[in-house]
Amino acid sequence: MKTGIAKRIIGALDRVLHFEVVHAHCDIPCGIYDPHQAQVAAHTVLRMDMLIADLMKGVSPAADSNSRNKLVRYVAVKEQHAELVKHEVRVIWGDYAKPETADAKTHELVWSIMKAASKAKQDTDVESAMDLLAKVEQFAEWFWKTKNVQVVRAKAPGFPTEAEMVFPKV
Amino acid sequence: MAPFPISIFMVRDHSMEPALKPGDYVVANRWFRRISAGDIIVFKHQEKEMLLVKRVGSIDRGRVFALGDNKEASQDSRSFGEIKRENIIGKVIGVA
Numbered sequence: 001m002k003t004g005i006a007k008r009i010i011g012a013l014d015r016v017l018h019f020e021v022v023h024a025h026c027d028i029p030c031g032i033y034d035p036h037q038a039q040v041a042a043h044t045v046l047r048m049d050m051l052i053a054d055l056m057k058g059v060s061p062a063a064d065s066n067s068r069n070k071l072v073r074y075v076a077v078k079e080q081h082a083e084l085v086k087h088e089v090r091v092i093w094g095d096y097a098k099p100e101t102a103d104a105k106t107h108e109l110v111w112s113i114m115k116a117a118s119k120a121k122q123d124t125d126v127e128s129a130m131d132l133l134a135k136v137e138q139f140a141e142w143f144w145k146t147k148n149v150q151v152v153r154a155k156a157p158g159f160p161t162e163a164e165m166v167f168p169k170v
Numbered sequence: 171m172a173p174f175p176i177s178i179f180m181v182r183d184h185s186m187e188p189a190l191k192p193g194d195y196v197v198a199n200r201w202f203r204r205i206s207a208g209d210i211i212v213f214k215h216q217e218k219e220m221l222l223v224k225r226v227g228s229i230d231r232g233r234v235f236a237l238g239d240n241k242e243a244s245q246d247s248r249s250f251g252e253i254k255r256e257n258i259i260g261k262v263i264g265v266a
Contacts, residue, residue: 006266010178010195022179022196022212022223024186024238 033096035140038088039165041081042136045120046129046161048078053126075124082117085132089113089139101146109139133163140166175201177260179212179221185238185246186210186223190265196223198260205229210262211236213253221259234258 013019052074055067093102093110116132137153144151149168156165181194189210190196198212205211209226213236224236224246233252238244247253 007195010266013178014180014195019178019180019195020221021182022221024181024183024190024192024223024240024244 033092033143035088035092035136035143035166038085038092038136039133039140041084041088042129042133043156043159043161043163043165044081045078045085045117046126046133046163047159048074048081049120049124049126049129050161052078052124078124078129079121082121082132085136086114086117089136092139092143096143097146102142106142109135109142113139130163133161137164137166144168175199177212179223181223185240185244186225187240189225189239190223195266196262197264197266199263200260202261205234205258205261211253212259212262214257214259216250216253216257223262 010019052071055070055074089110093106097106113132113135116128116135120128120132122128141151144166147168149170151166152169153164153166155162159165177198177200179196179198181190181196182192184192196210196212205226207226207228210223211226211234212221212223213234214220215222222236224238224244227235227237227247229235230252232255234255235247235252237246237248
């Protein structure tokens with residue numbers, strides 16, 4: 001029965017009768033969302049920029065194959081985690097956020113995270129990574145607020161970035 | 171029992187690929203007597219106002235475990251559990 005003719009006939013009927021839709025669903029909202037992964041990834045981007053800065057102090061990468069190897073690895077990890085930030089934020093924004101929880105400021109923030117993550121890929125400046133991290137932490141605050149969960153800002157325990165992170169108070 | 175034995179539905183999303191692609195139509199028998207593992211069924215989501223189409227993986231005491239063919243891109247009984255018999259709308263008997 002799976003023929004072009006049958007489909008055309010049913011399609012014509014559909015335009016009149018409007019058949020119901022069935023979802024072969026791959027995105028049923030499971031309710032399990034958490035910005036933590038994006039936060040950790042943003043910290044990782046920052047850490048990579050810090051390591052790159054340390055590596056470049058007084059070192060000529062061209063003259064040292066070990067340093068060059070490290071540099072390539074740091075940049076690769078930075079690239080992956082900046083992309084992970086974008087992915088995680090997009091999923092929460094696209095699948096979890098609703099008109100009643102996400103206002104124009106939220107959309108602006110998500111847009112700015114996408115831009116900041118791209119910038120963090122393009123350069124090795126600690127400031128770029130700090131900017132990305134700050135925006136992701138703002139996003140985490142927004143997320144927990146939508147769930148009526150209070151948050152606390154604290155240094156991420158044990159993270160060598162020594163930067164703040166937003167934690168839910170549960 | 172449904173007033174009419176046959177219903178047609180349009181498929182959205184990808185979890186039943188390659189058997190069903192977005193835009194395909196499925197013809198479902200609402201007066202089916204029994205379903206077996208391997209059948210494709212249309213059913214109501216347990217919590218959401220939506221209809222789903224999946225393949226029967228197994229049946230145990232009237233409760234159906236349904237899976238998407240494209241398991242890497244499917245949310246199905248692995249995440250939302252077994253499907254009650256009363257939530258099953260029909261058994262797919264044709265695809266166009």
